[in-house]
Amino acid sequence: MRTLIRCLGLxxxxxxxTEATSQVRRVVIYDDVATxxxxxxxxxxxxxxxxxxxxxxxxxxxxxxxQGVCRRELCFPLPKQRKADFLEQxxxxxxxxxxxxxxxxxxPVAYDEELATWYFGPRPEGQNDYLATLEAPNFTLPDRSGxxxxxxxxxxxxxxxxxxASW
Amino acid sequence: MPGWQIFYHELKDxxxxxxxxxxxxxxxxxxxxxxxxxxxxxxxxxxxxxxVTKLYSMVNVPTAVWIxxxxxxxxxxxxxxxxxxFKSYSHMDSSPYLEAIRDWVAKGARSSFVLSEEELRKxxxxxxxxxxxxxxxxxxxxxxxHAGHGTEAIPHxxxxxxxxxxNWNYKRQAWLLSDADRDYGTNFTKEVEKLNGKxxxxxxxMPEPAAKPN
Numbered sequence: 100m101r102t103l104i105r106c107l108g109l110x111x112x113x114x115x116x117t118e119a120t121s122q123v124r125r126v127v128i129y130d131d132v133a134t135x136x137x138x139x140x141x142x143x144x145x146x147x148x149x150x151x152x153x154x155x156x157x158x159x160x161x162x163x164x165x166q167g168v169c170r171r172e173l174c175f176p177l178p179k180q181r182k183a184d185f186l187e188q189x190x191x192x193x194x195x196x197x198x199x200x201x202x203x204x205x206x207p208v209a210y211d212e213e214l215a216t217w218y219f220g221p222r223p224e225g226q227n228d229y230l231a232t233l234e235a236p237n238f239t240l241p242d243r244s245g246x247x248x249x250x251x252x253x254x255x256x257x258x259x260x261x262x263x264a265s266w
Numbered sequence: 267m268p269g270w271q272i273f274y275h276e277l278k279d280x281x282x283x284x285x286x287x288x289x290x291x292x293x294x295x296x297x298x299x300x301x302x303x304x305x306x307x308x309x310x311x312x313x314x315x316x317x318v319t320k321l322y323s324m325v326n327v328p329t330a331v332w333i334x335x336x337x338x339x340x341x342x343x344x345x346x347x348x349x350x351x352f353k354s355y356s357h358m359d360s361s362p363y364l365e366a367i368r369d370w371v372a373k374g375a376r377s378s379f380v381l382s383e384e385e386l387r388k389x390x391x392x393x394x395x396x397x398x399x400x401x402x403x404x405x406x407x408x409x410x411x412h413a414g415h416g417t418e419a420i421p422h423x424x425x426x427x428x429x430x431x432x433n434w435n436y437k438r439q440a441w442l443l444s445d446a447d448r449d450y451g452t453n454f455t456k457e458v459e460k461l462n463g464k465x466x467x468x469x470x471x472m473p474e475p476a477a478k479p480n
Binding site: 207209210221226229230235251254258260262264 | 280284285288296300301315318327328329331334337346367387391395399401405409410415418425439
């Protein structure tokens with residue numbers, strides 16, 4: 100009997116420990132910036148990423164407003180009949196389902212369950228804009244000394260853009 | 267790279283710039299020895315997140331894009347070798363390509379190598395949802411790799427490869443970061459053999475430059 104209790108105790112401790120690790124450190128990568136979320140999520144059974152409204156703004160820059168989910172001049176209205184899929188009030192805290200929002204705006208999400216890490220990629224319209232304008236997509240990258248250069252710095256010149264790799 | 271330096275030196279006073287971008291998850295550590303060796307006068311950037319591969323839907327290196335003075339694409343993705351060291355892969359001579367660049371630099375929009383908007387729209391295709399998902403998986407894998415989770419990165423690299431099977435950059439980069447045979451059950455040489463004579467690089471669709479008198 101004593102062994103059984105000890106066993107149960109160990110199982111209990113072990114499940115507490117795994118629960119703690121899965122809850123303590125969640126990472127969201129948005130616009131290629133990683134943010135660690137520290138508020139333990141009550142949605143432990145869900146593969147979706149639920150964040151508090153404060154965490155939403157801290158990790159993505161988006162703010163939930165009456166007219167929708169907004170960042171600067173951009174606003175995505177939430178479908179009225181499906182608000183509960185996006186927002187849930189638990190006690191004093193309002194939670195937001197960032198994965199559901201990604202599905203709404205057709206943003207790709209890669210997820211690693213073990214490491215509780217979510218990567219949100221760009222929305223398709225951003226990636227396909229240049230097909231209409233034929234404008235070369237701009238980027239800003241460092242040289243080997245760390246100095247940043249943008250493709251747009253060379254406006255006024257003909258540019259041969261060449262990629263290569265060490266591999 | 268040394269070859270491009272010679273080519274650049276010839277044209278650099280013609281309002282022409284080369285912007286080279288290394289597609290290397292290993293960043294400065296992997297790319298800079300090559301840059302130091304070539305010591306180019308042109309711009310040599312390091313793209314640790316393969317951003318340019320994603321933005322321009324590239325599938326291989328070396329890939330070049332011609333961009334005019336207004337920042338518009340006039341020739342999209344094309345294999346771009348400065349010499350013939352890798353001709354066994356490309357099955358293409360490098361010299362007609364270099365001649366075409368010279369022609370463009372001299373004649374601008376009047377060059378026969380500058381494509382019409384109609385032709386450009388035919389060659390540029392929208393990114394599919396699978397490709398976008400592949401990019402996200404690859405980016406997550408890179409993040410995990412840099413965070414010290416190289417083993418956990420592997421299934422995400424594999425998923426990226428499954429979703430974007432034509433993208434050699436996503437394959438070769440992942441294989442290099444690991445023991446390809448052990449972790450991916452394949453390697454570069456084996457995959458090239460599997461092509462069974464099909465070209466490793468997409469053939470260039472380019473008119474022959476006018477023959478020069480000897």
